[in-house]
Amino acid sequence: MKTYSEVFSGLRSQKRAAMIPFFVIGDPDFDVSLAVVETAIDAGADVLELGIPFSDPIADGPTIQRADIRAMNAGMNVGRALEFIRKVKAYRDIPIGLLMYYNLVSRYGASRFFSDFHQAGVNSVLVADLSIDDADEIVAPAASAGLDTVFMVTPNTAADRIGLIASRTTGFIYTVSVLGVTGSRESLSDAVEGLVGRLKQLTDVPVCVGFGISKPEHAAAVAEAGADGVIIGSKIVSLIENNLNDEEKMLADISTFLTEVKAAIGNAAHPRG
Amino acid sequence: MKYKGRFGDYGGFYVPEVLIPALEELEEAFYRFHEDEGFVAELAQLFRDYAGRPSPLYHAKRFSEHVGFKVYLKREDLLHGGAHKVNNTLGQGLLARHMGKTRLIAETGAGQHGLATAMIGALFGMQTKIFMGVTDVERQSVNVHKMRLCGAEVIGVEGGTGTLKDAINDALRYWTAHVGDTFYLFGTAGGPHPYPVIVKHFQSCIGTEARRQCLDQIGRLPDMVVACVGGGSNAIGIFSGFMDDRDVRLVGVEAGGEGLSTGRHAATLVAGQVGILHGAKVYLLQDEHGQVCDTESISAGLDYPGVGPEHCWLKDTGRAEYAAADDEDVLDAFELLTRTEGILPALESSHALAYICSLKGKLGPEQVVVVNLSGRGDKDVSIVESHRPVQQ
Ligand SMILES: Cc1ncc(COP(=O)(O)O)c(C=O)c1O
Numbered sequence: 001m002k003t004y005s006e007v008f009s010g011l012r013s014q015k016r017a018a019m020i021p022f023f024v025i026g027d028p029d030f031d032v033s034l035a036v037v038e039t040a041i042d043a044g045a046d047v048l049e050l051g052i053p054f055s056d057p058i059a060d061g062p063t064i065q066r067a068d069i070r071a072m073n074a075g076m077n078v079g080r081a082l083e084f085i086r087k088v089k090a091y092r093d094i095p096i097g098l099l100m101y102y103n104l105v106s107r108y109g110a111s112r113f114f115s116d117f118h119q120a121g122v123n124s125v126l127v128a129d130l131s132i133d134d135a136d137e138i139v140a141p142a143a144s145a146g147l148d149t150v151f152m153v154t155p156n157t158a159a160d161r162i163g164l165i166a167s168r169t170t171g172f173i174y175t176v177s178v179l180g181v182t183g184s185r186e187s188l189s190d191a192v193e194g195l196v197g198r199l200k201q202l203t204d205v206p207v208c209v210g211f212g213i214s215k216p217e218h219a220a221a222v223a224e225a226g227a228d229g230v231i232i233g234s235k236i237v238s239l240i241e242n243n244l245n246d247e248e249k250m251l252a253d254i255s256t257f258l259t260e261v262k263a264a265i266g267n268a269a270h271p272r273g
Numbered sequence: 274m275k276y277k278g279r280f281g282d283y284g285g286f287y288v289p290e291v292l293i294p295a296l297e298e299l300e301e302a303f304y305r306f307h308e309d310e311g312f313v314a315e316l317a318q319l320f321r322d323y324a325g326r327p328s329p330l331y332h333a334k335r336f337s338e339h340v341g342f343k344v345y346l347k348r349e350d351l352l353h354g355g356a357h358k359v360n361n362t363l364g365q366g367l368l369a370r371h372m373g374k375t376r377l378i379a380e381t382g383a384g385q386h387g388l389a390t391a392m393i394g395a396l397f398g399m400q401t402k403i404f405m406g407v408t409d410v411e412r413q414s415v416n417v418h419k420m421r422l423c424g425a426e427v428i429g430v431e432g433g434t435g436t437l438k439d440a441i442n443d444a445l446r447y448w449t450a451h452v453g454d455t456f457y458l459f460g461t462a463g464g465p466h467p468y469p470v471i472v473k474h475f476q477s478c479i480g481t482e483a484r485r486q487c488l489d490q491i492g493r494l495p496d497m498v499v500a501c502v503g504g505g506s507n508a509i510g511i512f513s514g515f516m517d518d519r520d521v522r523l524v525g526v527e528a529g530g531e532g533l534s535t536g537r538h539a540a541t542l543v544a545g546q547v548g549i550l551h552g553a554k555v556y557l558l559q560d561e562h563g564q565v566c567d568t569e570s571i572s573a574g575l576d577y578p579g580v581g582p583e584h585c586w587l588k589d590t591g592r593a594e595y596a597a598a599d600d601e602d603v604l605d606a607f608e609l610l611t612r613t614e615g616i617l618p619a620l621e622s623s624h625a626l627a628y629i630c631s632l633k634g635k636l637g638p639e640q641v642v643v644v645n646l647s648g649r650g651d652k653d654v655s656i657v658e659s660h661r662p663v664q665q
Contacts, residue, residue, distance in 0.1 A: 054563075054564065055433070055564040055565040056433075056438065056442055056550060056551075056565050057442075058288075058289070058442050058445045058446060058449075058551070059289045059291075059446075059449070060446075061446070065432060072564065077562040077564075078562055078563070079562075101549075102287055102549045103548045103549045103550060103557070103559065103563045103565070104562070104563040104564075105563075106547075106548060106549055106554075106563065107548060107559065107561075107562065107563030108562075108563065128289055129287045129288055129289055129549065129552070130287055131286070131287075131288065131289070131290050131293050132290070133274060133286070133293070134285065134286075134287065151290070152289065152290040152291075153290065154289075154290050154291040156291065156294045156452065157290060157293075157294070158294065161293075165290075176290070176291060178450075179291060179449065179450055179451075179452060179453075180291075180446075180449055180450035181446045181449055181450065
């Protein structure tokens with residue numbers, strides 16, 4: 001199974017950032033969602049970030065909330081998410097980061113959750129509503145299941161917390177570029193460059209940036225700021241939502257968009273090696 | 274964070290990283306001010322002159338005759354705004370002012386907490402936004418209008434079933450984007466630490482007063498204290514006064530909706546399983562996959578699938594007991610208090626009264642039960658009318 005360190009060290013030697021699209025598993029239904037993810041892989045995704053839908057996603061804006069509802073209405077749940085991951089891994093051996101809310105993990109049982117998803121082919125788990133203060137609840141079971149940890153850093157995270165977060169992260173730091181929930185934004189936050197720079201001074205752990213990145217030029221700017229990866233969520237989810245009645249156009253739009261993003265990242269002057 | 278905010282294993286602060294600095298700032302400010310002499314004096318004066326504290330303890334004799342034991346009502350319904358909620362909004366509002374915050378946000382179900390926040394927004398000259406599910410906006414329209422009259426902006430939340438849970442979701446999302454200048458005035462003794470501690474602190478005046486009033490007026494402590502439980506703020510407020518009086522039974526009453534067997538209810542402590550919602554590990558109404566359930570109750574203020582963490586712990590330790598009252602029994606109790614005493618109770622508080630009615634024949638005539646009458650029922654008149662048209 002391909003690891004994060006293989007992907008990120010490979011990309012560092014090419015001086016390129018990873019393109020990491022985010023999808024809600026099962027949006028708008030199992031089969032179309034799988035076709036969407038395969039399209040993203042074909043368009044050059046380096047890593048996938050996949051979310052399990054939840055009834056009360058407090059860190060998500062309206063676009064991903066609606067995706068969660070579509071997926072849940074189509075029958076997605078934790079058990080079917082495992083089956084989905086297996087199908088993705090059968091298509092391509094690509095690292096997968098899982099993103100979900102704590103109640104789904106806790107209900108399933110943390111140890112069983114981590115080991116089942118690791119066996120299905122997941123590389124890491126990010127629990128959106130579990131901060132570093134309670135990391136003990138997941139770090140040990142995740143590690144013994146063979147999973148990497150991913151934690152978030154936001155523009156208002158204090159320096160001593162960043163140190164703590166970096167020390168407990170084995171996968172990558174999920175850097176949130178704005179104060180706020182997920183959602184497409186017209187312009188990139190001007191906090192990105194400073195934040196990435198600060199993190200890069202503090203840690204060697206890969207730093208990926210997400211929330212609000214919705215244009216190829218945003219992705220390029222994030223790569224130029226020195227990030228190891230660019231996570232694009234709501235914008236892609238909106239391409240699903242805008243084409244619910246036309247699967248062919250949905251896949252074509254996603255492919256076109258990700259191809260542009262990939263090119264923009266490739267042309268960016270990545271400052272690190 | 275300085276403290277873990279745990280009641281046994283319950284509680285904590287399960288929130289996205291972005292909210293941690295705001296919770297830390299709130300915790301620090303609360304512990305800095307809550308025993309500060311100036312702060313305490315200012316709050317005491319507002320309690321007395323603005324809210325109308327202390328609230329009376331009233332022996333409801335005709336109601337008592339009906340059930341066969343002595344029922345005393347803690348009259349939080351007589352406070353300004355018509356519910357216990359003002360205790361908490363004055364306390365947190367004052368805290369917000371001491372912290373230099375200029376904007377308030379709050380969630381609301383029945384609209385009582387929204388109204389109590391809007392009042393304090395007007396009082397302190399702070400911009401106020403209230404998040405309220407669209408179902409609740411419709412069924413509690415009188416309160417919506419009052420909030421707007423106080424100058425608050427009421428934001429209808431479409432998500433989920435348009436009730437309290439969805440209002441909290443959107444208030445948290447809004448707070449995430451505006452943590453710098455905005456104070457989230459949380460309405461119940463739930464949510465992430467430090468809210469359960471803060472809300473209990475400001476609501477504990479109910480229990481402190483009630484205990485003293487029992488000793489002054491009856492000459493002894495009650496046998497039982499009963500309160501309705503939505504998130505649990507009025508209940509923890511009155512329970513706190515009697516916590517160390519081991520002979521006083523504490524009973525919380527949840528919304529049984531259409532009946533526990535129908536699955537259409539909001540009886541979290543009675544029928545839920547431990548999970549994580551809105552920043553705390555608590556009993557939760559959820560399905561086998563961990564998705565949070567839709568709830569059902571005639572009273573918007575109890576229509577919530579979670580509950581405060583301290584109540585979870587009180588349940589497990591057995592210090593408090595929890596029961597559920599069905600909508601029909603709640604309406605009966607509403608009618609009984611209205612007809613026997615001329616007091617219109619809130620539908621939320623009527624849950625506590627319905628439990629009292631279920632004790633008929635089980636307690637002796639000298640036994641004393643204190644009920645927290647958490648709010649008045651003016652806001653619910655049209656709901657009651659639609660279920661039980663008055664026959665002339
Ligand atoms: C009158 C009244 N009582 C009780 C409640 C329930 O809240 P809590 O359980 O926090 O007291 C509400 C909530 O809106 C209310 O308006």
